[in-house]
Amino acid sequence: VVRLEEITKVYGSGDMAVHALAGVNLNIKKGEYCAIMGASGSGKSTMMNVIGCLDRPSAGRYYLENLDVSQLPEDDLARIRNLQIGFVFQQFHLLSQLSALDNVMLPMVYAGVSSRDRRDRAEDALIRVGLKDRMLNKPTQLSGGQQQRVAIARALVNRPVILLADEPTGALDSRTTQEVMELFSELHQAGIAVIMVTHEPDVARLTERIVWVKDGAILHNRLAPDD
Amino acid sequence: VVRLEEITKVYGSGDMAVHALAGVNLNIKKGEYCAIMGASGSGKSTMMNVIGCLDRPSAGRYYLENLDVSQLPEDDLARIRNLQIGFVFQQFHLLSQLSALDNVMLPMVYAGVSSRDRRDRAEDALIRVGLKDRMLNKPTQLSGGQQQRVAIARALVNRPVILLADEPTGALDSRTTQEVMELFSELHQAGIAVIMVTHEPDVARLTERIVWVKDGAILHNRLAPDD
Numbered sequence: 001v002v003r004l005e006e007i008t009k010v011y012g013s014g015d016m017a018v019h020a021l022a023g024v025n026l027n028i029k030k031g032e033y034c035a036i037m038g039a040s041g042s043g044k045s046t047m048m049n050v051i052g053c054l055d056r057p058s059a060g061r062y063y064l065e066n067l068d069v070s071q072l073p074e075d076d077l078a079r080i081r082n083l084q085i086g087f088v089f090q091q092f093h094l095l096s097q098l099s100a101l102d103n104v105m106l107p108m109v110y111a112g113v114s115s116r117d118r119r120d121r122a123e124d125a126l127i128r129v130g131l132k133d134r135m136l137n138k139p140t141q142l143s144g145g146q147q148q149r150v151a152i153a154r155a156l157v158n159r160p161v162i163l164l165a166d167e168p169t170g171a172l173d174s175r176t177t178q179e180v181m182e183l184f185s186e187l188h189q190a191g192i193a194v195i196m197v198t199h200e201p202d203v204a205r206l207t208e209r210i211v212w213v214k215d216g217a218i219l220h221n222r223l224a225p226d227d
Numbered sequence: 228v229v230r231l232e233e234i235t236k237v238y239g240s241g242d243m244a245v246h247a248l249a250g251v252n253l254n255i256k257k258g259e260y261c262a263i264m265g266a267s268g269s270g271k272s273t274m275m276n277v278i279g280c281l282d283r284p285s286a287g288r289y290y291l292e293n294l295d296v297s298q299l300p301e302d303d304l305a306r307i308r309n310l311q312i313g314f315v316f317q318q319f320h321l322l323s324q325l326s327a328l329d330n331v332m333l334p335m336v337y338a339g340v341s342s343r344d345r346r347d348r349a350e351d352a353l354i355r356v357g358l359k360d361r362m363l364n365k366p367t368q369l370s371g372g373q374q375q376r377v378a379i380a381r382a383l384v385n386r387p388v389i390l391l392a393d394e395p396t397g398a399l400d401s402r403t404t405q406e407v408m409e410l411f412s413e414l415h416q417a418g419i420a421v422i423m424v425t426h427e428p429d430v431a432r433l434t435e436r437i438v439w440v441k442d443g444a445i446l447h448n449r450l451a452p453d454d
């Protein structure tokens with residue numbers, strides 16, 4: 001469902017050039033559950049941004065469900081991002097002037113979901129991540145881990161085929177992490193491809209496959225947990 | 228060096244009231260190395276903000292080096308925050324329009340450090356956290372873990388007596404985490420009190436003492452690692 005071929009991403013130029021991605025080749029099948037690990041600065045978030053159609057590569061091809069993404073106009077990309085891909089950002093990117101509930105409902109506004117269904121689905125998602133009593137709080141009135149969970153709820157409400165989660169349990173204690181992992185596992189069972197950047201081995205161990213990134217390239221693919 | 232007595236923090240009022248802190252009593256000795264753990268939303272960051280003089284409690288007393296902080300005017304608090312306390316925020320709070328180097332130099336401007344010493348100390352701190360080649364990057368040009376490390380460097384440059392670190396390795400891979408832990412250990416050896424919120428047991432294990440927080444109160448104090 002996701003195929004990256006020789007993807008490169010360069011920032012700057014000349015001897016100031018930073019090769020954030022240096023020839024990434026990656027195939028992710030429909031419904032696969034995949035962890036992405038690697039050192040800080042190795043290119044994981046950059047790669048996720050390319051997969052999530054948020055960033056265009058400097059070179060290489062990206063096929064999403066066999067469509068060459070680089071040939072698509074911006075409107076099509078925006079639809080794909082909204083309807084097919086759910087993204088949990090490393091820095092959450094919640095809108096600070098909106099409540100948790102409004103933040104979670106926003107993607108459904110763009111998708112044309114009815115206002116009653118938006119509310120129901122958003123409430124269900126927030127209850128599912130344990131935020132039943134915090135729905136009306138704004139992000140500044142939420143703890144770090146609560147904000148992270150709002151970001152997770154928001155990524156799910158349009159029922160995407162691919163969930164991209166960049167360090168989704170970074171701010172969570174072990175029990176809440178377990179609950180989020182059970183949620184991801186259910187989504188995976190339901191046929192959603194889950195691609196998750198994590199630096200926690202216990203989280204990576206729960207996936208089907210671990211992809212290692214080093215200096216902007218895929219080091220090797222191996223099957224989870226410890227082969 | 229830090230003494231909290233019956234500290235409470237309430238948001239909202241009536242039946243909407245959230246007791247983020249509900250009678251916290253805590254004593255931290257000079258130079259102690261202490262981990263704070265607890266579920267998401269249990270009050271850890273709120274407590275850190277009170278200790279860091281960033282937030283006033285709703286009730287209770289806070290003695291910092293035996294001075295009653297609640298009796299101090301804002302100017303004195305600002306000096307204390309700048310000179311005695313280093314704070315690594317859970318959400319980093321770097322200034323996006325400044326480079327990593329300028330971000331790290333800023334606390335020293337307020338402290339009246341000469342411009343040559345500011346530059347030297349800031350560069351040393353950034354090299355120490357592995358960011359030698361990223362000093363001129365702005366936060367948007369840095370990975371999540373790199374931003375976290377800039378926040379760590381910034382907390383150290385005024386040589387505080389207390390380092391407050393809210394999930395300082397949340398965005399870091401295991402090797403970088405180890406390097407940061409070695410740095411904290413050195414600071415501790417040098418006599419700095421290190422108070423660190425973490426949800427990672429491997430990180431907490433390296434401290435002298437683990438304080439558990441639950442529903443806004445200290446559950447129990449116990450000595451690290453597993454007593």
Ligand SMILES: Nc1ncnc2c1ncn2[C@@H]1O[C@H](COP(=O)(O)OP(=O)(O)OP(=O)(O)O)[C@@H](O)[C@H]1O
Pocket residue numbers: 134137140141142143144145146171172173238239245246247265266267268269270271272273274317
């Ligand atoms: N301004 C506010 N208004 C209302 N409630 C708030 C406000 N700020 C924080 N809270 C609530 O106070 C509680 C404690 O928050 P705090 O940030 O201290 O938790 P935490 O232990 O740091 O959690 P995490 O591990 O997720 O970072 C949370 O339940 C949060 O929703």
Ligand SMILES: Nc1ncnc2c1ncn2[C@@H]1O[C@H](COP(=O)(O)OP(=O)(O)OP(=O)(O)O)[C@@H](O)[C@H]1O
Pocket residue numbers: 011012018019020038039040041042043044045046047090361364367368369370371372373398399400
């Ligand atoms: N706009 C930019 N200009 C210059 N360099 C950049 C820019 N954005 C990212 N980089 C660099 O690209 C590299 C890869 O960044 P990326 O965010 O993908 O790392 P990461 O693997 O997600 O790291 P982390 O685990 O710390 O989140 C980093 O070294 C970073 O400094």
Ligand SMILES: [Mg+2]
Pocket residue numbers: 044045046090166370371372
């Ligand atoms: Mg990243």
Ligand SMILES: [Mg+2]
Pocket residue numbers: 143144145271272273317393
């Ligand atoms: Mg917190």
